[in-house]
Amino acid sequence: MTFESLAARVAGRVFLPGDDGFTARSKPFNERYASTVPAAVVSAVGVEDVATAITWARENSVPLVARGGGHSYAGTSVNTGLVLDLQGLDSVHVDPDTALVTVGGGTRMKALYEALRPHDVTFPLGNSDEVAIGGLTLGGGVAAVSRAFGLTCDSLVSTDVVLADGSSVTCSATENADLFWACRGGGGGNFGVNTSFTFQARPVVASATCLMLWEWSDAIDVVLVAQEIQRTAPDALSLRIGLTSNGMVSLIGWHLGSADELRVLLAPLLVSNPMRCDIADRTYWEAVEYVHHETAGGAFAGRTRTTSVPLPEEGVRTLVTAVSKWPGSSNPDGGGAALFGWGGAINALDATESAFPHREALFLVSLDTSWTSSDGPQVVRDNLEWLTALHEDIGEHTDDASYLNFTDPDLADWRQAYHGPNLARLGEVKKRYDPDRFFTFSQAV
Numbered sequence: 036m037t038f039e040s041l042a043a044r045v046a047g048r049v050f051l052p053g054d055d056g057f058t059a060r061s062k063p064f065n066e067r068y069a070s071t072v073p074a075a076v077v078s079a080v081g082v083e084d085v086a087t088a089i090t091w092a093r094e095n096s097v098p099l100v101a102r103g104g105g106h107s108y109a110g111t112s113v114n115t116g117l118v119l120d121l122q123g124l125d126s127v128h129v130d131p132d133t134a135l136v137t138v139g140g141g142t143r144m145k146a147l148y149e150a151l152r153p154h155d156v157t158f159p160l161g162n163s164d165e166v167a168i169g170g171l172t173l174g175g176g177v178a179a180v181s182r183a184f185g186l187t188c189d190s191l192v193s194t195d196v197v198l199a200d201g202s203s204v205t206c207s208a209t210e211n212a213d214l215f216w217a218c219r220g221g222g223g224g225n226f227g228v229n230t231s232f233t234f235q236a237r238p239v240v241a242s243a244t245c246l247m248l249w250e251w252s253d254a255i256d257v258v259l260v261a262q263e264i265q266r267t268a269p270d271a272l273s274l275r276i277g278l279t280s281n282g283m284v285s286l287i288g289w290h291l292g293s294a295d296e297l298r299v300l301l302a303p304l305l306v307s308n309p310m311r312c313d314i315a316d317r318t319y320w321e322a323v324e325y326v327h328h329e330t331a332g333g334a335f336a337g338r339t340r341t342t343s344v345p346l347p348e349e350g351v352r353t354l355v356t357a358v359s360k361w362p363g364s365s366n367p368d369g370g371g372a373a374l375f376g377w378g379g380a381i382n383a384l385d386a387t388e389s390a391f392p393h394r395e396a397l398f399l400v401s402l403d404t405s406w407t408s409s410d411g412p413q414v415v416r417d418n419l420e421w422l423t424a425l426h427e428d429i430g431e432h433t434d435d436a437s438y439l440n441f442t443d444p445d446l447a448d449w450r451q452a453y454h455g456p457n458l459a460r461l462g463e464v465k466k467r468y469d470p471d472r473f474f475t476f477s478q479a480v
């Protein structure tokens with residue numbers, strides 16, 4: 036296959052295996068998929084390049100996938116054909132009068148936060164530097180402030196999409212409204228390549244954060260109390276309750292209010308002898324940095340379920356017991372379970388108002404494990420079996436619903452779990468905008 040004809044038609048560059056920059060533009064963040072290497076990468080510098088790459092790929096019957104930040108849990112932004120690298124589409128424009136923010140389709144979180152900060156405006160964004168706006172928004176996008184401000188996709192006002200036939204459309208509530216609906220939680224890589232997104236931002240809010248840690252022996256009591264705090268808390272408070280294989284119980288929280296208010300909300304836990312308790316007033320931007328999270332990388336797998344009520348003691352015991360029996364690997368991230376506080380403003384919409392269906396959840400129950408390339412196949416098998424068993428066991432206390440952006444390639448009933456009541460309508464949108472299924476991957480609509 037020759038890519039010279041593509042290189043001649045785009046303003047950006049085509050990278051072949053061995054070229055400097057090829058790996059950086061194609062390697063999946065999750066090294067579980069490191070063995071998938073594309074035949075070429077085309078780095079777009081503008082909308083025309085995106086359209087040209089799609090048209091060329093169709094003409095030459097080369098499968099194409101778009102790559103934003105490359106952070107798909109399931110490696111869906113790499114294939115063995117052509118990777119369309121969007122990192123050149125990274126402009127951010129903030130209108131100071133309207134707080135409308137227009138973001139290039141490949142912009143990463145770090146650059147976006149940096150562009151918003153001088154204007155003191157914000158909307159819900161991820162907490163990791165290199166996750167890009169495309170995958171985040173199209174799959175929903177959950178932030179620590181989502182209980183107050185909704186999902187990333189709930190702030191979306193319009194988006195420009197290059198379709199499978201190479202044409203460009205703008206979609207919003209009033210223009211191509213069915214595609215706009217699908218772009219709010221229906222999942223990246225399905226309907227076209229989104230070259231820009233416009234969001235309605237809002238003024239930042241003075242905040243407080245907490246980090247509390249406990250011994251493993253306190254795990255069950257702490258999780259039960261923390262769940263109850265989240266259930267009864269105002270939407271301004273969002274908690275992440277963590278159980279990790281290094282024997283740590285953690286609570287990370289962001290409150291859109293004062294540290295004094297946060298101490299009152301957390302009072303039932305302050306008497307529980309935490310090993311560490313750090314509660315402080317922060318500016319909004321300090322809070323962004325406080326919850327900022329980078330992983331050790333390597334290979335990982337995650338599985339999720341939602342629950343609209345706190346887990347009962349038996350369910351919490353299931354998590355604690357399983358995490359204490361994590362099979363081990365050489366990845367310092369280990370394995371664990373986390374309860375992310377959902378609900379609040381996320382649930383202000385009905386399940387069918389946007390393609391993101393999980394509008395009744397109180398927690399996302401996220402289970403994960405990790406390993407590295409130096410671990411042998413038996414370690415990988417043990418870890419995946421551990422994860423599958425835990426996912427099944429906790430199913431007794433949770434709903435059969437999963438968060439599409441924590442993509443789970445091993446999920447059997449993924450269509451229903453990701454899309455719920457929106458599955459049929461997503462299928463109609465797919466038929467209308469991509470009738471030949473040019474955009475496809477293992478869990479495509």
Ligand SMILES: Cc1cc2nc3c(=O)[nH]c(=O)nc-3n(C[C@H](O)[C@H](O)[C@H](O)COP(=O)(O)OP(=O)(O)OC[C@H]3O[C@@H](n4cnc5c(N)ncnc54)[C@H](O)[C@@H]3O)c2cc1C
Nearest residue numbers: 103104105106107112140161162167169170177223224229
């Ligand atoms: C370390 C880490 C931290 C994370 N933090 C959060 C978090 O705080 N909140 C949260 O909700 N999720 C989070 N996630 C999950 C994240 O939202 C998803 O992995 C998301 O898909 C990543 O987007 P990306 O553009 O970086 O990934 P990619 O792998 O580049 O893309 C993911 C999918 O979207 C498609 N896609 C990407 N850009 C476009 C585009 N412009 N147009 C059309 N399709 C596109 C790709 O083809 C692929 O199918 C995190 C993931 C990781 C690994």
